Structures are given as C-alpha cells and as structure tokens.
Amino acid sequence: MINFNINQLEAFCAVAKHLSFSKAAASLGISQAAVSNRIANLEIDFGCDLFERDRHSTKLSYEGQTLLEEAKFILARCQDLQRTALGFSQNRESKLRIGYSPLVALPNDDVMQQAILTEYPELDFELHDQSSLKCYDEVRGGVLDFAVVNLVKEQLVGLDYLTMDAVDFVFVCHKSHPLAELPAPTKLDLAKHRQLLLKSNASEAELLPRIAPKATVSNSLIGILDYLQAQMGWSIIPKIMFERYGDMHELVTLSLDVDQAETRMQAVLIWSKTKPLGPIGQGIVRIMRKPQ
Numbered sequence: 337m338i339n340f341n342i343n344q345l346e347a348f349c350a351v352a353k354h355l356s357f358s359k360a361a362a363s364l365g366i367s368q369a370a371v372s373n374r375i376a377n378l379e380i381d382f383g384c385d386l387f388e389r390d391r392h393s394t395k396l397s398y399e400g401q402t403l404l405e406e407a408k409f410i411l412a413r414c415q416d417l418q419r420t421a422l423g424f425s426q427n428r429e430s431k432l433r434i435g436y437s438p439l440v441a442l443p444n445d446d447v448m449q450q451a452i453l454t455e456y457p458e459l460d461f462e463l464h465d466q467s468s469l470k471c472y473d474e475v476r477g478g479v480l481d482f483a484v485v486n487l488v489k490e491q492l493v494g495l496d497y498l499t500m501d502a503v504d505f506v507f508v509c510h511k512s513h514p515l516a517e518l519p520a521p522t523k524l525d526l527a528k529h530r531q532l533l534l535k536s537n538a539s540e541a542e543l544l545p546r547i548a549p550k551a552t553v554s555n556s557l558i559g560i561l562d563y564l565q566a567q568m569g570w571s572i573i574p575k576i577m578f579e580r581y582g583d584m585h586e587l588v589t590l591s592l593d594v595d596q597a598e599t600r601m602q603a604v605l606i607w608s609k610t611k612p613l614g615p616i617g618q619g620i621v622r623i624m625r626k627p628q
Contacts, residue, residue, distance in 0.1 A: 339381040340354045341610055345407045347374035352404050355394050411446060416458070432617065435471035435483035438557050439534060439543060440603045441574035452625050456616055465556075467535075468543070475606050483615060484541060487602040498605040498624055505544065505599040506578050516588050523547050523592070530569030532560050545598050561585050563610040564594040568582035572599070572611055
C-alpha cells in the first residue's frame with residue numbers, strides 16, 4: 337500500500353532544489369513547520385533519511401539522491417494527468433494524431449511545429465510517416481486528426497483542407513556521379529542511370545516522374561540520401577531537403593530543362609468534416625494558416 341502523497345513529494349523536491357527548508361517553504365507557499373512535517377512523514381514512509389542536516393546546512397543523503405529523480409518523474413506525470421483531466425473538462429484535446437507524407441517537406445515546417453509546441457506545450461503528438469493516400473483514408477476514417485499531404489483533389493471527399501505552400505523538387509546526384517560532369521543533362525541522359533525513388537510502400541503510385549527504367553526504391557528520404565551519397569544513382573527530392581542536407585551528403589543539383597509542374601507539388605493540411613475540431617485543433621489550423 338502506498339502511504340506517501342503528492343504534497344510530500346513536492347516538499348522533498350523543493351528542499352532538494354533549494355537545500356533549505358525555509359526557502360522550500362517560501363516556494364511552496366506554506367510554513368517551514370509544514371515542510372519539516374511532510375519530509376519527516378515521507379522519511380518514515382520510505383524507511384530512510386532523505387537529507388543530512390545540521391545547524392548550518394542541508395544536503396541530500398545517498399538515499400535522497402537516488403530517490404530524487406523518481407520523485408521528479410512521478411510529479412511530472414501527475415502534472416500531465418492533471419492537465420489531461422483539465423482538458424477533458426474544457427473540451428480540449430490531450431493528444432493529436434498527425435499523418436504526413438515524407439514527400440511533403442515544407443520550407444517552414446520546423447517553424448510551424450515550434451509555434452504549435454510553444455502554444456500547446458502540454459499536448460501529446462503522434463506523428464505517422466506514411467503515404468498521402470493512406471493519410472487521406474485515415475483522416476476520413478477518424479484514425480488521424482490531421483495530415484499534411486500532397487493535394488489529390490479526388491481524395492478530398494468528406495474532408496476540409498487548408499492550402500499550404502507548394503513543395504519544390506530538384507534533380508540531384510553525388511558530386512562524383514557521372515551525371516554531375518554534364519553541364520546540361522537531359523532526360524535521355526538520366527534514363528541511362530539508376531533512379532532512386534521515394535515511396536512509402538510498394539503499392540503506392542509514383543508521384544514524381546519515373547524516367548529511368550532501372551530504379552531503387554526507399555521508403556524514407558534518409559534512405560534516398562544515403563543511396564545518393566553511395567553514388568547508387570540520381571533522384572528527385574524536395575528542394576528544402578537538398579538545402580538542409582546536400583553539403584553533408586556531397587550532392588549537386590542537375591540543371592534540367594523541365595516543366596515546373598513536374599518538380600512542384602501542392603501541399604494541403606486535411607481534417608475530417610464529420611469530426612468537429614476541438615479548441616486545440618482549431619488553434620493548429622490558425623497557426624498553419626498564418627504566414628511564417
């Protein structure tokens with residue numbers, strides 16, 4: 337049976353932080369006698385001394401040092417529990433499940449994510465990296481709350497959406513790949529070399545141009561970057577990914593004369609029309625709508 341309580345753990349952590357019973361009492365807004373009483377009762381419940389005390393100083397005992405991190409963890413989980421319960425009482429979401437296609441790499445995605453975390457630090461996120469079509473199905477079916485995907489107009493049935501930035505793509509290869517030596521390679525030149533394709537699963541339709549008859553498929557951008565660095569072929573990747581990781585993987589862009597429609601993809605944020613958004617969901621749409 338558990339005999340100790342949250343107030344005792346709060347007193348323990350406060351004294352450990354300040355190494356002073358009077359300062360701990362001030363931080364908790366209670367009397368020093370109340371702090372001393374809580375610590376004494378907690379030491380009885382634990383069966384060990386948590387502090388070494390004399391007339392001039394207070395310091396953690398070996399047992400206190402060992403138990404402190406566990407006490408902090410329990411308090412943090414209790415605070416999470418309280419926030420979640422408060423969210424229910426205010427009809428606020430405690431968790432959001434968000435899907436995203438690895439192809440939809442937005443230039444300002446890190447800024448938007450930080451804005452969401454800053455405004456809703458207590459919110460738990462589940463992020464699902466999967467194909468756009470699976471995201472459409474799972475948002476429609478209530479498995480996901482939101483998804484950031486490429487626009488497929490015929491998939492918008494039953495969904496609300498917010499148009500976001502277009503994702504630009506570039507043709508790339510390793511700086512030592514034979515294609516890198518060509519000043520203006522053509523699609524015929526690319527077709528002679530292995531293409532590295534990004535697909536979340538084997539059955540997913542190819543969303544980017546398939547040019548070469550020989551291809552290697554990866555289900556992650558990290559895999560594509562590794563294959564490029566190993567000079568296994570060339571690829572079409574989001575421009576922002578090249579800007580972030582191109583130097584690290586010694587990549588160069590290939591200057592092809594292609595239709596912009598082949599290297600641009602419209603991104604959208606989608607959610608269900610039949611499942612009303614809660615306050616946090618509405619706030620996320622507001623944040624995503626703002627120019628970052």
